[in-house]
Amino acid sequence: MSRRGLGGGVVVLLCWVLASALAPTLLPGPLAVAERLPEIVASGPGGNGLTHLGRSLLRVAVATAVGLAVAVPVGVAMAVDDRIEAGVSVWLPFWMTIPTLVVVLVGMVLFSFSDLSVVAAVVVAATPFATVSVHEGAADVDRELLDMAAAFGVDRRSVLREIYLPAILPAVFGSARYLLSMVWKIVVLAETFGMNRGMGALFRFWFNEGDLTALLAALALFVGVMVALQAAVTGAERRLFHWREDVPTAR
Amino acid sequence: MSRLRIAGVTKRFEGADGPLTVFEDLDLTVADGEFVTLMGPSGCGKTTLLNVVAGILEPDAGTVEFDGQPVDPGELPIGYVFQEPRLLEWRTVGENIDFALKAAGVGPEERDRRIEAWLDRVGLGEERNSYPKQLSGGMRQRVGLARALAIDPELLLMDEPFSSLDEVTARGAREDLLDLWSETGTSVLFVTHDVAEAVVLSDRISLMDENGAVFEELVVPHGRPRQFDDPEIHETQAELTRLFFEEVE
Incomplete structure (x- = not known):
């Protein structure tokens, strides 16, 4: 984690300590929450925290992959073909304005509280945003490079692989990061509403028990893992795009 | 017979x-083997004409003939050096040249040999695995030249390739270009608005006016090698400048 990120974490922690010291009956402090973590990770009354976590992560991964699988081809097609762009962009604001909560509820009812309802909710609620991001990246393709490729008689497949793909990859990674941050909220929301496994189910259990300390411990576990995942995506992005920033510039 | 006839x-x-x-x-x-320069004011259509010859743009009328035969410009065996190097920044110098060689249908071993040979010839033998961003402007432009020549083109199109370089770098690059041109014997169609550059480099200079019409053709009356500081070259430059401004102003 960067020094700035670490500094931010320390500030949040200090605020938490201060708030819990001012209202100890309302907000448990970080130490009290940390003490409950082993119980959450092991098989406690709400079920094994790691099992719940694994289930949520699997849903997050599948939903993000499905979201990207829809957003990337649609976004690229919009950049390549004006008719597709005109046809799709009319509908994007419509999908983007539907409240996520309503999407999750409708998904739950339509797909009988199954895993499919989570994926469907993600595709409807998060994919339009990712599509816009990919489209913007693909529309930024350097026309001069396309002319260069045409002058050298480069075939369409190589142009897609060597010019379009590198141009949209940063946007794809940006969308993946964005999707990931949006998807886990939708997944947890759906799990809280009506699933037996997953971190949302664990949150619901401790909420029903009225145990805020255990609820916060479960939340800390989940947020910690999600932040680590986001950092891993950012790290992969830096390695992949080393030609953009890491190399020293002109001599 | 003309190599290229528009x-x-x-x-x-x-x-x-x-x-x-x-x-x-x-x-x-x-x-065949001629160095022809198109000179004209900005916006007169010099680059557009090169793009038509390269097959990037379709002409609305007329034909492009190569060795006496009408051809689809897209099929012409040409190398193109642009005003900016137009390199794939995510690919190494070697891979950038490979990009054009693959498109030209050259086999893997021959590609490897040509990349090595051409990078050596433009003085970048050590930079095969560098990324474009690691090179200076002059070096990047030489990669563009190596890419164009590596495909062994029958015709080389050059669109103000030295205009973005400082004068010292540009002078060295022009000398390198003349050396490579005399070694390969490739026909060159060169675009510039630099009178001195046109006289030193060209066999023949075509002058275009603001409306895209060729109003004058001048055969450069000097043997080679030519020096930038030669008084006779200066005289031709002055004559060309006079011809140009009489028509364009």
Whole structure:
């Protein structure tokens, strides 16, 4: 984690300590929450925290992959073909304005509280945003490079692989990061509403028990893992795009 | 026989106020091994003409002939050096040249040999695995030149390739270009608005006016090698400048 990120974490922690010291009956402090973590990770009354976590992560991964699988081809097609762009962009604001909560509820009812309802909710609620991001990246393709490729008689497949793909990859990674941050909220929301496994189910259990300390411990576990995942995506992005920033510039 | 013959070529673009004619019924030839330069004011259609010859743009009328046969410009065996190097920044110098060689249908071993040989010839033998961003402007432009020559083109198109370089770097690059041209014997169609550059480099200079018409052709009356500081070259430059401004102003 960067020094700035670490500094931010320390500030949040200090605020938490201060708030819990001012209202100890309302907000448990970080130490009290940390003490409950082993119980959450092991098989406690709400079920094994790691099992719940694994289930949520699997849903997050599948939903993000499905979201990207829809957003990337649609976004690229919009950049390549004006008719597709005109046809799709009319509908994007419509999908983007539907409240996520309503999407999750409708998904739950339509797909009988199954895993499919989570994926469907993600595709409807998060994919339009990712599509816009990919489209913007693909529309930024350097026309001069396309002319260069045409002058050298480069075939369409190589142009897609060597010019379009590198141009949209940063946007794809940006969308993946964005999707990931949006998807886990939708997944947890759906799990809280009506699933037996997953971190949302664990949150619901401790909420029903009225145990805020255990609820916060479960939340800390989940947020910690999600932040680590986001950092891993950012790290992969830096390695992949080393030609953009890491190399020293002109001599 | 002319290597390249552009006959009656017209190009129009759709503008906000209707079609805009860039040039009309334009004729131009480049003989085998000849170095021809097109000179004209900005916006007269020099780059558009190169793009038509390269097959990037379709002409609205006229034909492009190669060795006496009408050809689809897209099929012409040409190398193109642009005003900016136009390199794939995510690929190494070697991979950038490979990009053009693959498109030309050259086999893997031959590609490897040519990349090595051409990078050596443009003085970048050590930079095969560098990324474009690691190179200076002059070095990047030389990669562009190596890419164009590596495909062993029958015709080399060059669009103000030295205009973005400082004068010292540009002078060295022009000398390198003349060395490579005399070694390969490739026909060159070169675009510039630099009178001195045109006289030092070219066998023949075609002058275009603001309307995209060729109004004068001048055979450069000097043997080679030529020096930038030669008084006779200066005289030709002055004559060319006079001809140019009489028509364009």
